[in-house]
Amino acid sequence: MNKTLFKATLRANWLIGLFITLMLIMYTSIAITMFDPESADMVEGMLKMIPKGMIKAFGFSNLGTELTGYISSYLYGFIYIIFPVIYSVIVANKLIAKHVDSGSMAYLLTTPNSRIKIAITQAIYLASSIAIIFIINIVIGIILSESMFSGLLKIDKYLSLNLITYLVILAVSSIGFFFSCLFNETKYSLAFGGGVPLIFLVIKMLSELNTDLEWMRYMTLYSFINIDKILESSGYVILSSSIILVISLIFYILGIIIFNRKSLSI
Amino acid sequence: MIKVENLTQIYKSGKGIFDLNFTIKESEVFGYLGPNGSGKTTTIRNLLGFSNATRGRATINGKDCRSEAASLQNYIGYLPGEIAFFDNMSGMQFLKFMGDMRKTKDNSIRDSLIERLDLDTEGKIKKMSKGMKQKLGIITAFMHDPAVYILDEPTSGLDPFMQNIFIKMIEEEKSRGKTIMMSSHIFEEVQRTCDRAGIIKEGRIVAVEEIKALNAMKKESYIITLKDSKDISKLSNHSFDVKTLSENRVEITIGDSYKEFFQVLSSCSVINLDVNQQTLEDIFMKYYGKDGISHE
Numbered sequence: 001m002n003k004t005l006f007k008a009t010l011r012a013n014w015l016i017g018l019f020i021t022l023m024l025i026m027y028t029s030i031a032i033t034m035f036d037p038e039s040a041d042m043v044e045g046m047l048k049m050i051p052k053g054m055i056k057a058f059g060f061s062n063l064g065t066e067l068t069g070y071i072s073s074y075l076y077g078f079i080y081i082i083f084p085v086i087y088s089v090i091v092a093n094k095l096i097a098k099h100v101d102s103g104s105m106a107y108l109l110t111t112p113n114s115r116i117k118i119a120i121t122q123a124i125y126l127a128s129s130i131a132i133i134f135i136i137n138i139v140i141g142i143i144l145s146e147s148m149f150s151g152l153l154k155i156d157k158y159l160s161l162n163l164i165t166y167l168v169i170l171a172v173s174s175i176g177f178f179f180s181c182l183f184n185e186t187k188y189s190l191a192f193g194g195g196v197p198l199i200f201l202v203i204k205m206l207s208e209l210n211t212d213l214e215w216m217r218y219m220t221l222y223s224f225i226n227i228d229k230i231l232e233s234s235g236y237v238i239l240s241s242s243i244i245l246v247i248s249l250i251f252y253i254l255g256i257i258i259f260n261r262k263s264l265s266i
Numbered sequence: 267m268i269k270v271e272n273l274t275q276i277y278k279s280g281k282g283i284f285d286l287n288f289t290i291k292e293s294e295v296f297g298y299l300g301p302n303g304s305g306k307t308t309t310i311r312n313l314l315g316f317s318n319a320t321r322g323r324a325t326i327n328g329k330d331c332r333s334e335a336a337s338l339q340n341y342i343g344y345l346p347g348e349i350a351f352f353d354n355m356s357g358m359q360f361l362k363f364m365g366d367m368r369k370t371k372d373n374s375i376r377d378s379l380i381e382r383l384d385l386d387t388e389g390k391i392k393k394m395s396k397g398m399k400q401k402l403g404i405i406t407a408f409m410h411d412p413a414v415y416i417l418d419e420p421t422s423g424l425d426p427f428m429q430n431i432f433i434k435m436i437e438e439e440k441s442r443g444k445t446i447m448m449s450s451h452i453f454e455e456v457q458r459t460c461d462r463a464g465i466i467k468e469g470r471i472v473a474v475e476e477i478k479a480l481n482a483m484k485k486e487s488y489i490i491t492l493k494d495s496k497d498i499s500k501l502s503n504h505s506f507d508v509k510t511l512s513e514n515r516v517e518i519t520i521g522d523s524y525k526e527f528f529q530v531l532s533s534c535s536v537i538n539l540d541v542n543q544q545t546l547e548d549i550f551m552k553y554y555g556k557d558g559i560s561h562e
Binding site: 002004005008011012102103104106107108109110111112113114115117261262263264265266 | 275311314315316317318335336337339340342344346348349350351352354355363364366367368369406
């Protein structure tokens with residue numbers, strides 16, 4: 001880990017991080033302030049007007065009267081996936097592949113820092129910046145819920161939900177990072193690093209849309225964000241967190257090894 | 267100091283570098299000459315440890331350029347041929363960044379170089395001209411006082427005034443005992459600064475020569491326009507190579523027989539005399555042949 005590089009990476013990437021954080025804050029605030037335990041009927045009435053398939057595809061299936069469940073299905077079925085995924089894809093590509101493609105990697109490597117050190121620094125930046133985006137939103141979510149609906153939010157469940165969602169995004173970022181290390185050109189790094197998470201999303205939506213395609217949910221990382229199970233069982237949280245963490249580590253480490261070994265045309 | 271042994275790197279296209287062998291001694295200035303696409307940058311990429319060689323290896327100070335790249339960087343000042351910086355930084359931010367990455371404490375060389383090359387470091391790199399970027403690259407390569415310089419086409423983009431300053435800088439570093447390798451496709455640049463030159467063509471070293479020897483090979487020719495076409499026969503009677511271009515114009519190539527040349531010339535009525543500089547290409551064609559076979 002190199003502090004100088006970390007700071008330079010932050011300087012080059014903070015804006016998109018801020019943008020994504022603000023988008024999530026906006027959606028979180030809207031969702032929580034819109035919650036009304038008294039008028040659950042109204043929500044249900046509204047839902048009846050939208051085609052059932054669409055509600056399911058976007059994960060809004062459980063807009064119930066209970067705050068934690070409401071936040072989970074309103075935000076963590078789609079919003080908290082798509083924005084952090086966009087962030088991960090763009091930043092992962094910028095961290096390695098863009099430096100190699102443009103040639104600025106030459107300057108990083110003509111300092112007495114090994115490739116491994118440089119790649120680890122960039123990986124830490126990606127993983128920690130996503131964590132910070134989540135932490136900011138968790139804090140805002142808790143403050144808003146507590147101030148408006150004191151005691152209604154099950155904080156432990158809310159934290160579990162965020163942990164799993166963060167780890168799923170971490171896994172997506174690890175795939176993006178892996179392709180960023182693998183390819184010398186950003187067009188390939190972006191195509192694969194962005195393509196795989198996009199395919200995962202399409203699979204998730206298809207599997208929720210049609211019961212015949214339910215088996216497809218085993219083919220996408222996003223299925224780990226199984227809201228019912230997360231709210232129900234802490235055993236599920238521990239098991240699935242471990243699995244996703246291992247997946248993330250594998251891709252991050254593979255990326256770093258490949259970057260260290262490969263031939264660079266810079 | 268720098269040793270290249272059987273270095274081979276073959277790209278998918280079949281191009282690359284093949285079985286390169288040369289050594290650069292300590293405190294020597296080595297020119298690396300070759301036309302565009304001949305493999306100069308590929309060689310340099312291997313010296314910096316960016317590329318994986320197909321075969322062979324390169325070492326600096328006995329350390330392997332690829333596996334010990336990071337520890338070698340303390341001694342190396344590198345100027346890329348195609349420079350890409352961190353565009354969002356200003357010139358000064360970038361220099362400070364590189365200084366911090368190298369943990370350089372003394373900024374005096376950096377600051378004196380900025381002054382000497384007259385570079386405005388406040389502006390964003392994105393907005394800089396080619397020449398300004400080149401200056402920034404030179405400062406980055408020189409500012410940590412490295413023992414070995416590897417410079418890929420260092421004067422490209424510099425105006426003649428700056429080229430002279432740069433050549434002076436090379437001479438000073440040479441007198442301080444630094445080892446310098448610079449690639450170029452311009453013969454004059456190498457001629458002015460280097461002790462020896464390696465010539466690469468289509469990925470193979472065709473010659474490694476003392477600059478003095480190369481100078482002897484590089485014959486200048488003169489295009490002479492004569493008032494009277496009869497004078498052509500006068501010129502043809504001497505030891506130099508005369509090619510008739512038109513009725514009253516001839517191209518004369520002279521080795522070192524300048525005295526004879528001027529004597530004959532004084533007896534002719536010359537209207538115009540042009541120097542026809544031989545390009546590196548000409549030297550290749552003449553002395554190494556199309557296949558790049560050594561003249562030895």
